[in-house]
Amino acid sequence: MPSLSNTLIQSVTDQVHACIDRANRQLDRQLIYPTIGFTLRGRAAGTAHPTEWRLRFNPVLLQQHADAFFHEVIPHEVCHLVTFALHGRVKPHGPEWRDLMTNLFHVPANTTHQLDITAVQGKTFSYQCRCGPVALTIRRHHKVLRGQATYRCKQCQQILTPVSEKH
Numbered sequence: 814m815p816s817l818s819n820t821l822i823q824s825v826t827d828q829v830h831a832c833i834d835r836a837n838r839q840l841d842r843q844l845i846y847p848t849i850g851f852t853l854r855g856r857a858a859g860t861a862h863p864t865e866w867r868l869r870f871n872p873v874l875l876q877q878h879a880d881a882f883f884h885e886v887i888p889h890e891v892c893h894l895v896t897f898a899l900h901g902r903v904k905p906h907g908p909e910w911r912d913l914m915t916n917l918f919h920v921p922a923n924t925t926h927q928l929d930i931t932a933v934q935g936k937t938f939s940y941q942c943r944c945g946p947v948a949l950t951i952r953r954h955h956k957v958l959r960g961q962a963t964y965r966c967k968q969c970q971q972i973l974t975p976v977s978e979k980h
Contacts, residue, residue, distance in 0.1 A: 817851055817872050821879065825849065828883050829868060832891035832918065839917055844898055847891075851875070858882065859890040863897030888918040940973035942966035947973055 826849055833844050845866070853860055853871040858878075860869050868890050875882050895917070896903060896910045903909050906924040914922035937948035944966055949957070956962035957975065964973045 817876065821875065822851065824879075825851075825870065825875070825882070825887065828887045829891055832888055833895075836891070836895045836917060840895075840899070842898065844895065847894055858886045861890045861893035861897075863894050866894060868894070885920060885923070888920045889914065889923075892918055892920075939976035940964070941976050942971040942973050943969045944971075946976065949973065 829849055830846050833846055836842060837844055848865070848867040850867065850869045851872045853869040855871070858871050858874045859882075861867075862869070870882070870886070870890075892910055892913050893905065896913055899913075900909045906922070911922040914920050936951050938951065938954040940947045940949050942965075947966060949964065953962065953964060954975075957964070965971065966973060
């Protein structure tokens, strides 16, 4: 995991606080600042843990895409906390969250990021269906090998089968 500069950590903290401050002003609330961590791994840019009032960010993607983090990822994750504070447990990207993203944070209510994840993409394994090749993560591949799971193509719904490797 890369070492983040104190300046970048402080900038993320300041942006999280600014989002909370905006929510407090606009919604006449007294929300406290969440705990912030930089321990998220994998393809996710950020994650919110509303019941713990905590945010986690992916340090690799943060360093590579700082601009997108400040304009999209941080408001997205803070919005999950604010939604929970206002509405309790609701669908993570449901109408309450979408409304706050659009009208409070003025950010498109995208459910996933479009960041280049090449640097955090783990090894994948080739599977196939009628539609063509599909890449599964190592975790899913091992579940298939152990007989713990099967996966279907999102388009044709056919069960994915491993592509045999020819030597």
